[in-house]
Amino acid sequence: MSAPALRLQGDLWIGDNRLARDLKITAPAGRWTCLLGPSGVGKSTLGRLVAGLPGRARLDGDATAVRGRVAMLAQQDQLLPWASALQNVTLGARLRGAPADHRRARDLLDRVGLAGLHHRRPATLSGGQRQRVALARTMIEDSPVVVLDEPFSALDAGTRMAMQDLAARLLAGQTVLLITHDPLEAARLGHAAFLMTAQGSRPVNLPEGPTPRDVSDLAVTAAQAAIFDALSQRCAA
Template sequence: MDQALAPDLSRMDVASPGLAIDGLGLRHGARVIFRDLSMSIDGGTFVVLLGASGVGKSSLLKIVAGLSRPSQGTVRATDGKPLAGRIAYMGQQDLLYPWLNVIENVMLGARLRGQRRDRDRASYLLGRVGLAERAQALPSELSGGMRQRAAIARTLYEDRPFVLMDEPFSALDTFTRAQVQDLAAELLVGKTALLITHDPLEACRLGHHLVLLSGAPATLSAPITVRGTTPRPADDPDLLHTQGHLMRLLTEAHES
């Protein structure tokens, strides 16, 4: 599709509302995963959450998405309206329906809600993630990286004010990963986004603020602000400085 004919995928002049996480706690039996987690995300900002495997990052994201219930605390939008129906969520698994082709999987949300499916929008996104020629393929015909790109396109298709993504680029090769990171940074302008990653470079390229979850029970660090406009070049001096600082913090958290 010609760029001039591309659908309006982000309304850059209208920032999404913010997100307030207040006193969240989660317990599995006698084990306390985290308690009293609080964080404010300003509207239209991209926050990246990092931490060791098993510390509770995915659990926190699912609570924010409304897919799990916390033991205590609340999550709310700062505009006072319900979060339900305003969140686009991408988990670690692509969860593509095996009997639907790629483009139908991208439009799945609209289909389940009984809404009109926008094939032009879906085609545009598939082109942007490099899957234009696989639009009619079934998920079984795709590689793991292709499936993940299809899931990313499906998440972006939803065009929700709140976007939650759990390691969305983990299965992609280095070059494709950078391309799709750039796409996410472009199309999520104005959205309130919370992304989980284990990759400090990815965090520094995309995030306005970086937050570490560490410890047992887990606690949230103070936000680390990254200067510059996203997506930042990998050789940007501010990015390299922040990446080094972040690596030191992650190492210290792992060793403590």
């Protein structure tokens, strides 16, 4: 199944509460698009809408229909406490009644730095380790559209960068919507980016070239500074 482009336009609501008006967000097919903006503006709500999750949120406007074709990694790892790391990674297949690919699940756990911990339950793992299990569970799905809601926020700086690099490789060719508060993360991973506020959305300039970009690249440093400045101005407004 080929990865589609996403089009998200209109006013974003939860019940009778409008979070953002006149959004105009286009995520190119097979690329990473980053959503940035202040807390409470509706970035996670928009991600849940793209994933087709139930709730009171709605987008009054135009949106690409992708339900049933989306994998999502939420801010909370949402691991089953009674299941092992391996069982959590293969949960999607079991829920669909399909054979679980244990070999690939073990390989993904190894690649996210959890070799030897396949049979550990979530309660025995650190917060960062749990987040890496959830990341492996998302990547094994091979969905054409992937929503990542602050997927690396629980990781230390070194592990965060390694997991960013791994996710960029393993999700290449899929349409990824990355919700982040980290300007450097957007500058390294994004092919497109948008700043969301209650008044709307606007595109953010990112460096050219393949991702993940080198953190020492001057273009990445400049993009990080520009995004941080834009966020600071929006929060001060």
